[in-house]
Amino acid sequence: MTAPARYGNRRVPKMYAEINALRRAIAAEGSPAIQEAWAKVEEHIDFAYGRVGAGDNEGERG
Known part of the structure; x- marks a missing residue:
């Protein structure tokens, strides 16, 4: 099963990228x-x- 491309009006890959940027x-x-x-x-x-x-x-957890 693949991840959905959108969550409401939000793009899921962008949400993941923003979470990972915050993590870093x-x-x-x-x-x-x-x-x-x-x-x-x-x-x-x-x-x-x-x-x-x-x-x-x-490897990205602080």
């Missing part, structure tokens, strides 16, 4: 508290977007 920014420049907070919610974001077990987030 937090890893690179976020304070330890921000990185810890992101780590706690990141798995929920991945689940909500159906990416659990997809493997494309490995």
Whole structure:
């Protein structure tokens, strides 16, 4: 099954790109508290977007 191209009026690939950009920014420049907070919610974001077990987030977690 392939991922949908759109979620309402939003393009799904753009949403993934924006989430990954935020992930990289937090890893690179976020304070330890921000990185810890992101780590706690990141798995929920991945689940909500159906990416659990997809493997494309490995190596990018801060």
